[in-house]
Amino acid sequence: MIVKYGGNAMKSLDLRRAVAAEIAALRAEQTVVVVHGGGPVIERELAARGLPSEFRAGLRVTTPEAMDVVEMALCQLNKQLSQDVGHAVGLMGRDSELLRAEVFDPGLGRVGRVTGVNADVLRALIGAGLTPVVGCVAVGPDGDALNVNADTAAGAVAGALNEGIVFLTDVDGVYRNYPDPESRAAHLTRAEVEAGIADGWIAGGMIPKVRAALDALDRGAPFAVIASGMHAGALSAAARGEAGTRVTP
Ligand SMILES: Nc1ncnc2c1ncn2[C@@H]1O[C@H](COP(=O)(O)OP(=O)(O)O)[C@@H](O)[C@H]1O
Numbered sequence: 001m002i003v004k005y006g007g008n009a010m011k012s013l014d015l016r017r018a019v020a021a022e023i024a025a026l027r028a029e030q031t032v033v034v035v036h037g038g039g040p041v042i043e044r045e046l047a048a049r050g051l052p053s054e055f056r057a058g059l060r061v062t063t064p065e066a067m068d069v070v071e072m073a074l075c076q077l078n079k080q081l082s083q084d085v086g087h088a089v090g091l092m093g094r095d096s097e098l099l100r101a102e103v104f105d106p107g108l109g110r111v112g113r114v115t116g117v118n119a120d121v122l123r124a125l126i127g128a129g130l131t132p133v134v135g136c137v138a139v140g141p142d143g144d145a146l147n148v149n150a151d152t153a154a155g156a157v158a159g160a161l162n163e164g165i166v167f168l169t170d171v172d173g174v175y176r177n178y179p180d181p182e183s184r185a186a187h188l189t190r191a192e193v194e195a196g197i198a199d200g201w202i203a204g205g206m207i208p209k210v211r212a213a214l215d216a217l218d219r220g221a222p223f224a225v226i227a228s229g230m231h232a233g234a235l236s237a238a239a240r241g242e243a244g245t246r247v248t249p
C-alpha cells in the first residue's frame with residue numbers, strides 16, 4: 001500500500017512520530033511505500049528567507065529560488081521521516097530517476113507533472129525488506145528539479161505499483177459541507193468529485209488530493225482513500241475501508 005503523508009499531519013514532532021509508528025505497525029501486515037510532502041516546513045523555510053508563498057488551485061508557484069528552498073527542506077524532512085519509520089530508505093525523485101516530470105504550466109514556474117516512475121527501484125528496496133520513503137521533488141527533462149505536489153506524486157507511485165493508496169491529512173475525509181466533519185462523504189465518484197470542484201465545496205489543498213486519487217485509480221491502483229492522520233489507529237482503519245472518503249471511478 002502507498003501512504004501519502006502530508007505536512008498538515010506532521011505539524012508537531014509528536015504527531016510526526018505517532019504517524020511514523022502507525023506506518024511501522026501497518027508494515028507488519030503489508031508492504032508500505034511512503035510518499036511525503038511537507039508544506040508547513042517549506043512555508044517556514046521560505047518565510048525565513050523572506051520569500052513569498054502563493055498557491056493556485058492547491059499548487060505552489062515555484063520560482064527557481066523557491067525551488068532550491070523546497071528541495072532543501074524536503075530532503076531534510078525525508079531523512080527525518082525515514083529515520084522515524086525505521087528499516088527505511090529515504091529517496092527523492094532525482095534518485096535513479098525515481099520520479100520523472102515535465103513542467104506542468106509555465107505560469108507556475110518549476111512545478112512538475114509526473115511523466116514516469118522508476119518502479120523497479122521501489123520493488124528492489126521492498127524486495128530487500130526496506131520501506132521506501134519518497135520525497136516529492138522530481139527530475140525534469142533538463143535534469144533540474146521540479147516541485148511536484150505530494151498528492152500527485154503519491155498517486156503516480158500507487159498507479160505505477162498497482163497498489164492501493166491512503167492519503168493522510170488533517171481532516172477525516174472529504175466533507176460535503178467543509179468544515180463540518182458530520183458531512184464527510186464515505187464514497188465519492190469521479191462525477192461527484194468533478195461537481196464538487198466546479199461547485200467549490202472541494203477547494204484548496206483538497207483539489208490535488210481528489211485529482212490524485214482519481215489519477216491513481218486511472219493508472220491501476222485498486223483503491224484510493226483520503227483520511228485523517230491525526231488520530232491513533234486512523235491509518236489502519238482507513239486501510240480496512242472503515243474511515244475516510246473512498247474515491248471510486
Ligand atoms: N470539502 C473539503 N473537505 C475537507 N477538506 C477540505 C475541503 N475543501 C478544502 N479542504 C481543505 O483541504 C485541506 C487538506 O489539504 P492540504 O492542506 O493540502 O493537506 P495536506 O498538507 O495534508 O496534504 C483541509 O485541511 C481543508 O482545509
Ligand SMILES: CC(=O)N[C@@H](CCC(=O)OP(=O)(O)O)C(=O)O
Pocket residue numbers: 005006007008036037038039040042058059060070111112136147148149150151205
Ligand atoms: C507544487 C506544490 O504545490 N508542491 C508542494 C510540495 C509539498 C507538498 O505537497 O506538501 P503537502 O503534502 O504537505 O501539502 C509544495 O510546494 O508545497
